[in-house]
Amino acid sequence: MTTLVLVLGDQLSLSLSSLRAADPASAIVLMVEVAEEASYVRHHRRKLAYILSAMRHHAEALRDAGWTVDYVPLEAAHGPASFTGEVAAAVERHKPDRLLVTEAGEWRVQAMLESWQTLFGVPVEILTDDRFIASHADFHSWANGRSDLVMEYFYREQRVRTGLLLTDGGKPEGGRWNYDKENRKPAESDLFMPEPPCFPADAITREFIALVQRRFQDLLGDLDEWDLAVTRGDALTAQAAFLDQALCSFGDYQDAMVSGAHRMWHSHLSPYLNSGLLDPLELYREFEARYRAGTVPLNCAEGFIRQIIGWREYMRGIYWLAGPDYVDRNFFGSTRGLPSFYWTGETDMNCMAQVLEQTWRYAYAHHIQRLMVTGNFALLIGADPNAVHLWYMEVYLDAYEWVTLPNTLGMSQFGDGGLVGTKPYVSTGQYINRMSDYCGGCRYDVKQRVGPDACPFNSLYWDFLARNRDKLGANRRMRNAYASWDRFGVDTQEKVRAKAAEVIAGLDEAPYGPGPGDQG
Ligand SMILES: Cc1cc2nc3c(=O)[nH]c(=O)nc-3n(C[C@H](O)[C@H](O)[C@H](O)COP(=O)(O)OP(=O)(O)OC[C@H]3O[C@@H](n4cnc5c(N)ncnc54)[C@H](O)[C@@H]3O)c2cc1C
Numbered sequence: 001m002t003t004l005v006l007v008l009g010d011q012l013s014l015s016l017s018s019l020r021a022a023d024p025a026s027a028i029v030l031m032v033e034v035a036e037e038a039s040y041v042r043h044h045r046r047k048l049a050y051i052l053s054a055m056r057h058h059a060e061a062l063r064d065a066g067w068t069v070d071y072v073p074l075e076a077a078h079g080p081a082s083f084t085g086e087v088a089a090a091v092e093r094h095k096p097d098r099l100l101v102t103e104a105g106e107w108r109v110q111a112m113l114e115s116w117q118t119l120f121g122v123p124v125e126i127l128t129d130d131r132f133i134a135s136h137a138d139f140h141s142w143a144n145g146r147s148d149l150v151m152e153y154f155y156r157e158q159r160v161r162t163g164l165l166l167t168d169g170g171k172p173e174g175g176r177w178n179y180d181k182e183n184r185k186p187a188e189s190d191l192f193m194p195e196p197p198c199f200p201a202d203a204i205t206r207e208f209i210a211l212v213q214r215r216f217q218d219l220l221g222d223l224d225e226w227d228l229a230v231t232r233g234d235a236l237t238a239q240a241a242f243l244d245q246a247l248c249s250f251g252d253y254q255d256a257m258v259s260g261a262h263r264m265w266h267s268h269l270s271p272y273l274n275s276g277l278l279d280p281l282e283l284y285r286e287f288e289a290r291y292r293a294g295t296v297p298l299n300c301a302e303g304f305i306r307q308i309i310g311w312r313e314y315m316r317g318i319y320w321l322a323g324p325d326y327v328d329r330n331f332f333g334s335t336r337g338l339p340s341f342y343w344t345g346e347t348d349m350n351c352m353a354q355v356l357e358q359t360w361r362y363a364y365a366h367h368i369q370r371l372m373v374t375g376n377f378a379l380l381i382g383a384d385p386n387a388v389h390l391w392y393m394e395v396y397l398d399a400y401e402w403v404t405l406p407n408t409l410g411m412s413q414f415g416d417g418g419l420v421g422t423k424p425y426v427s428t429g430q431y432i433n434r435m436s437d438y439c440g441g442c443r444y445d446v447k448q449r450v451g452p453d454a455c456p457f458n459s460l461y462w463d464f465l466a467r468n469r470d471k472l473g474a475n476r477r478m479r480n481a482y483a484s485w486d487r488f489g490v491d492t493q494e495k496v497r498a499k500a501a502e503v504i505a506g507l508d509e510a511p512y513g514p515g516p517g518d519q520g
C-alpha cells in the first residue's frame with residue numbers, strides 16, 4: 001500500500017501529524033515549490049527566498065530521517081503551476097492508495113485539500129495540526145455562548161489545558177495569571193541590546209537568492225545582510241540565544257522603539273514557528289524548565305508564554321471561527337488605498353520612515369511598530385482594511401493568512417467591529433513619543449496639532465474620532481477620548497479637522513492589485 005504524504009511549505013516539522021500517521025517504508029513524501037503560492041501575494045523577496053530555502057533544507061532532513069521524498073522544484077513544474085496540478089501529476093506518477101495531509105493553515109488551501117478526494121478518486125485523509133494546543137473544536141467550544149472573546153480568558157484556559165506555570169493545586173504560579181503590568185517600559189538607545197546569531201547563506205540559500213532576484217524582479221525587499229536560519233538546527237540555536245540573552249528584558253521593553261534598532265529584545269522566532277522549523281510545544285517546555293530551575297523570573301516566563309499560547313493561538317482560533325468571509329469585513333466602510341510611501345519609505349514622518357525602512361530591509365517589525373505606527377496611521381486615514389491586510393501579508397517574513405488577517409483586519413484596523421479588540425488601536429503622536437526616540441529626529445513637532453509643523457498623527461487622531469462617532473460614541477472604552485474632544489470647543493475642533501483634511505488631501509493612493517510576481 002503506497003501512501004502519498006503531502007507536506008506544505010508551512011509544515012516543515014519532522015513530527016507533523018501526517019508524517020506520524022505514515023510509515024517511511026511505504027510512504028512517499030511530496031513537497032512542491034508552487035509558482036502560484038509564490039506569487040498569489042507580492043511577497044517580500046526575503047520571505048520568498050526564506051520559504052523556498054527552508055523547504056529545500058527540510059526535504060534533506062526528511063531524507064536523512066529515512067523518508068523517500070518526491071521534491072518538485074519551481075523550475076520543474078508538471079503542467080499548470082498550481083498546487084492541485086502538481087498533486088494530480090504526483091498521483092499519476094505514484095498511483096497511491098491514499099493521500100495523507102495535515103490540515104492547511106488557511107481557508108483557500110484547506111478548500112483545495114478538501115476537493116482532492118473527488119478530483120483524484122483517491123481517499124484523502126486530512127489530519128489535525130497538533131502543533132497548536134487548541135484545536136478548531138477547542139476554540140469553538142471556548143467561544144460558544146460568550147458575548148465577547150477576551151483573549152485573557154482564553155489564555156487562562158490554555159494554561160489550564162497545558163498545566164504551564166501552574167502549581168500542583170492548579171493555581172497560577174505566583175498567584176497571578178498575568179504580569180503584564182510589570183512590563184512595557186520605553187527604552188534608551190544606549191541600553192545593552194543582545195546580538196542574536198546570524199546564519200550566513202549556504203549554497204542552497206544562495207541559489208534561491210539568485211533565483212528570486214532573477215525570476216521575481218518586480219518584487220520588493222532587500223536580500224542583502226542574510227541572517228536567517230533555514231534549518232531546524234539553526235532555528236534551535238536562535239531559540240536558545242533568545243532564551244539566554246534577551247528573554248529577561250523582553251517583557252520590560254516589548255513595546256519600546258529605538259531608531260535603527262530592529263532586533264532589540266524581541267525573539268524573532270515567529271517565522272520559524274509559523275513555518276514549522278520550531279515546535280511551540282518544545283518552546284513552552286523549555287520555558288517551564290528554565291523557570292523551575294530558577295534561571296528565568298516568573299514575569300519574564302509568563303510574559304512570553306502568554307504571547308504564544310495566548311495571542312498566537314487566539315488569533316488562529318479567531319481566523320477559523322470567523323470564516324472565509326472575515327477578510328471582507330469593513331466596520332468603518334473605509335476605502336482609501338495606502339499611500340505609496342508604504343512601498344518607498346519616502347515620508348517626512350520619522351516614525352513611519354524608520355519602521356518602513358526596517359520592514360523593507362529585514363521583512364521585520366515588532367508588534368508595536370506594526371500596530372501603533374504603520375497600522376495606526378492606516379486606520380486614522382481611513383485605509384481599506386483589506387488593502388492594509390494585503391500590505392502586511394506582502395512585507396513580513398512571518399505573514400501567513402491565519403495569523404496576519406486577525407492581527408491586521410481585526411486587531412489593527414478594527415475592521416471586524418470589535419471581535420478581536422474592544423476598541424480601535426489609535427493614538428496621537430504622544431504615544432509614539434512616549435515609547436520611542438523617533439520624534440526627536442522628526443521634521444514634525446509632536447506637541448502641535450495644527451500648523452505646518454504639526455505631527456500628522458495628532459489631527460488625524462481627533463478627526464478619526466469625530467468622523468466615526470456614530471460607530472464608536474457608545475463604546476465605554478472611548479468615553480474619555482470623546483470627553484476630551486468635546487472639551488476642545490467648536491473653533492479648535494474645526495481647525496483640527498481642517499488640518500486632518502489637509503494631511504489626507506496630501507496623500508496619494510497606491511493602486512493595489514495582484515502583483516506581477518513571477519516572471520516565469
Ligand atoms: C498589524 C499586525 C500584523 C501582524 N502580522 C503578523 C503575522 O503576519 N505573523 C505573525 O506571526 N505575527 C503577526 N503579528 C503579531 C506580532 O507582531 C508578531 O508575531 C511579532 O512581531 C513577531 O516578532 P517576534 O517573533 O520577534 O515576536 P516577539 O515580540 O518576540 O513575540 C514572541 C512571539 O509571540 C507570538 N505573538 C505575539 N503576539 C502575537 C499576535 N498578536 N499574534 C500572533 N502571534 C503573536 C509570536 O509567535 C512571536 O514570535 C502582527 C501584529 C500586528 C499588529
Ligand code: SF4
Pocket residue numbers: 348349350351352428429430432433438439440442443444445446455456457
Ligand atoms: S512627530 Fe509625529 S510623525 Fe514625527 S516621529 Fe513623532 S509621531 Fe511620528
